[in-house]
Amino acid sequence: EVQLVQSGGGLVQPGGSLRLSCAASGFTFSSYDMHWVRQVPGRGLEWVSALGSTGDPHYSGSVKGRFTVSRENAKNSLYLQMNSLRAGDTAVYYCARAGGLVGMDVWGQGTTVTVSS
Amino acid sequence: DIQMTQSPSSLSASVGDRVTITCRASQTISSYLNWYQQKPGRAPNLLIYTASTLQSGVPSRFRGSGSGSDFTLTITTLHPDDVATYYCQQSYITPFTFGPGTKVDI
Numbered sequence: 001e002v003q004l005v006q007s008g009g010g011l012v013q014p015g016g017s018l019r020l021s022c023a024a025s026g027f028t029f030s031s032y033d034m035h036w037v038r039q040v041p042g043r044g045l046e047w048v049s050a051l052g053s054t055g056d057p058h059y060s061g062s063v064k065g066r067f068t069v070s071r072e073n074a075k076n077s078l079y080l081q082m083n084s085l086r087a088g089d090t091a092v093y094y095c096a097r098a099g100g101l102v103g104m105d106v107w108g109q110g111t112t113v114t115v116s117s
Numbered sequence: 118d119i120q121m122t123q124s125p126s127s128l129s130a131s132v133g134d135r136v137t138i139t140c141r142a143s144q145t146i147s148s149y150l151n152w153y154q155q156k157p158g159r160a161p162n163l164l165i166y167t168a169s170t171l172q173s174g175v176p177s178r179f180r181g182s183g184s185g186s187d188f189t190l191t192i193t194t195l196h197p198d199d200v201a202t203y204y205c206q207q208s209y210i211t212p213f214t215f216g217p218g219t220k221v222d223i
Contacts, residue, residue, distance in 0.1 A: 037161075045206070047206070047211075061118070102151070103152075103166035103208065104161070107160035107162075110160055
C-alpha cells in the first residue's frame with residue numbers, strides 16, 4: 001500500500017524548534033518530489049516547502065530561513081526542521097508526494113504543531 | 118508570488134445539480150493547475166491535475182478545464198458525498214500557491 005506516515009508534531013514555545021518526519025512506503029521514494037503543506041484549523045491550505053528527488057529545496061516566503069527540508073532516500077524519509085517557531089506557525093502539517101509538476105497525489109495523515117507559551 | 122483566487126467562496130446546491138467553481142491565477146500558469154477536495158478532519162485528495170486530467174479513481178462527474186490564467190472545476194451531477202471544500206493550486210512555479218477554497222454544501 002502506498003502511504004505516508006507522519007510523526008514529530010507537538011507543543012513548543014515561541015522561538016523553539018521541532019522536527020517533523022514523514023515515512024514513505026509502497027513506492028520508490030527516491031523518484032518523487034516531496035512537499036510540506038500546512039493548514040491552520042478552519043483555514044485554507046498553505047504550501048510550505050518542496051524537495052525534488054535530486055534538486056534544490058524550495059520554501060514559502062513565510063518560512064524561508066527558519067525551516068529546512070531534507071530527505072534520506074535510503075530510509076524512505078522526508079523531514080522538516082522548524083526553527084525560530086512563531087505562533088503563526090501553529091497548524092496541521094501534511095507531507096505529500098508529487099510526480100513532477102503534477103498534483104500531490106498521496107498525503108500523510110497530518111501532524112499538529114502548536115506554538116504557544 | 119502567483120496569487121490564486123477562487124469564486125464563489127461557498128455555495129449551496131441540490132443533489133443532481135451542476136456545480137461550477139472558478140479559479141484565477143494572477144499570471145499565466147499554462148496548464149499547471151490542480152484541484153483538490155478536502156473533507157473536515159481529512160487530508161486533501163487530488164481530483165484533477167494539469168487543469169483537465171482526472172486523477173485515477175476519481176469519479177468522472179468531476180471535470181476540469183482552462184489554461185493560461187482562468188480555470189474551472191465542474192461537478193456535473195452533485196452527489197451528497199461531494200460536500201467538501203475545493204482548492205485549486207498552481208504547480209507552475211514555487212511557491213506553489215493554493216486558492217482560498219470553495220465550500221460546497223447541499
